[in-house]
Amino acid sequence: xxxxxxxxxxxxxxxxxxxQPMTGQATMASIExxxxxxxxxxxxxxxxxxxxxxDAWDALVARYTNLLWSVARGYRLExxxxxxxxxxxxxxxxxxxxxxxxPERVGAWLATTVRRECLQVIARRRxxxxxxxxxxxxxxxxxxxxxxxLLAHEQATALWSAFEEIAPRCQRLLRVLMADPPPSYSxxxxxxxxxxxxxxxxxxxxxxxxRDLLDQAESNAGGGR
Amino acid sequence: xxxxDALLDRLRRAALAADPPPPELExxxxxxxxxxxxxxxxATLLHDSEQExxxxxxxxxxxxxxxxxxxxxxxxxxxxxxxDGHEVTGTVHGPVRKVTVQTPDDAHNVTHDQHGRFRxxxxxxxxxxxxxxxxxxxxxxxxxxxxx
Numbered sequence: 242x243x244x245x246x247x248x249x250x251x252x253x254x255x256x257x258x259x260x261q262p263m264t265g266q267a268t269m270a271s272i273e274x275x276x277x278x279x280x281x282x283x284x285x286x287x288x289x290x291x292x293x294x295x296d297a298w299d300a301l302v303a304r305y306t307n308l309l310w311s312v313a314r315g316y317r318l319e320x321x322x323x324x325x326x327x328x329x330x331x332x333x334x335x336x337x338x339x340x341x342x343x344p345e346r347v348g349a350w351l352a353t354t355v356r357r358e359c360l361q362v363i364a365r366r367r368x369x370x371x372x373x374x375x376x377x378x379x380x381x382x383x384x385x386x387x388x389x390x391l392l393a394h395e396q397a398t399a400l401w402s403a404f405e406e407i408a409p410r411c412q413r414l415l416r417v418l419m420a421d422p423p424p425s426y427s428x429x430x431x432x433x434x435x436x437x438x439x440x441x442x443x444x445x446x447x448x449x450x451x452r453d454l455l456d457q458a459e460s461n462a463g464g465g466r
Numbered sequence: 467x468x469x470x471d472a473l474l475d476r477l478r479r480a481a482l483a484a485d486p487p488p489p490e491l492e493x494x495x496x497x498x499x500x501x502x503x504x505x506x507x508x509a510t511l512l513h514d515s516e517q518e519x520x521x522x523x524x525x526x527x528x529x530x531x532x533x534x535x536x537x538x539x540x541x542x543x544x545x546x547x548x549x550d551g552h553e554v555t556g557t558v559h560g561p562v563r564k565v566t567v568q569t570p571d572d573a574h575n576v577t578h579d580q581h582g583r584f585r586x587x588x589x590x591x592x593x594x595x596x597x598x599x600x601x602x603x604x605x606x607x608x609x610x611x612x613x614x
Contacts, residue, residue, distance in 0.1 A: 295496075295499055298496065299496050303492065306492050307487060314485060324487070324592070325614060327495070328494050328495060328570065328593070329610060329612045331495040331498040332592075332610040333609070333610060334498075335498050335502040336609055336610070361516060361612070362612075362614075364516075365516070397480045397484075400476055401480050415474070421482060448473050448474065
């Protein structure tokens with residue numbers, strides 16, 4: 242069941258969350274991460290944070306900061322801009338805490354806030370015009386994504402080189418799926434404005450493409466020249 | 467674990483090694499919690515020049531103009547990038563006794579003139595907001611505005 246989408250009543254106009262029927266069912270089985278099994282904890286954490294409990298807040302921070310970072314870097318923001326938008330998302334959540342009505346969706350709310358801020362940063366950097374995801378999909382990389390020197394192993398460097406060659410849309414999805422801890426598909430769906438049902442098939446296609454590039458690189462290296 | 471899962475797992479490890487969040491990011495996110503007080507009233511965003519349509523927008527160097535309001539007070543802000551951060555100028559409306567221009571790490575106490583106007587320079591950080599204490603003892607803060 243991949244079409245499972247809940248409404249998101251606490252976000253008002255910030256988030257437009259449409260019911261998405263399953264469309265474009267892929268022939269390959271879509272691989273789905275489990276729904277976040279810690280929903281109960283989340284409700285308690287958000288409630289306690291709203292009541293002023295710093296420990297509960299810190300737990301939310303520990304849980305979502307890497308995801309938010311991954312979303313911002315998936316949109317190819319420079320590291321300093323990415324850090325700013327993530328910090329702003331947390332500042333906004335503090336303001337929003339008293340109004341959260343669906344605590345289990347707090348990760349999606351944060352990720353959406355980051356995405357909106359990313360699009361604003363990109364629009365400002367690109368001198369004025371609003372940017373949407375379709376435009377973004379076509380733009381070339383504008384930030385050196387990572388410090389490849391930090392990748393200890395040759396294999397990991399090859400992996401990252403291949404990753405940088407796949408389509409921007411694929412990079413964005415995979416960068417978010419790489420978040421630690423792994424995000425739920427429903428959070429990813431909201432964060433990237435993708436129907437839940439398309440995440441599994443798209444993920445599979447993107448990973449297949451990555452695998453092909455890796456195999457090519459390996460056979461080239463194996464050939465010696 | 468499927469081959470796809472294994473590949474994604476390798477990517478996750480590579481991302482953690484090569485593109486981790488800056489170490490100070492979690493600390494600033496934790497500290498965000500202490501910047502809010504239950505007795506503060508959050509003003510409503512009434513206008514934001516960055517939300518305007520393309521036709522009336524200028525280039526990326528134009529000042530960012532915003533208006534906020536609450537039941538009793540309001541604030542119009544103009545945020546301009548400068549060589550040493552940002553300049554924040556603004557006008558407060560209503561019975562405002564004290565104005566503070568706040569960033570996550572700093573607070574600039576500013577004096578407003580008889581028309582409610584104020585100005586401060588060298589504002590740096592991820593975001594800025596204005597805190598207004600009213601003559602009746604209410605504190606109103608604007609939502610955070612991202613700088614840069």
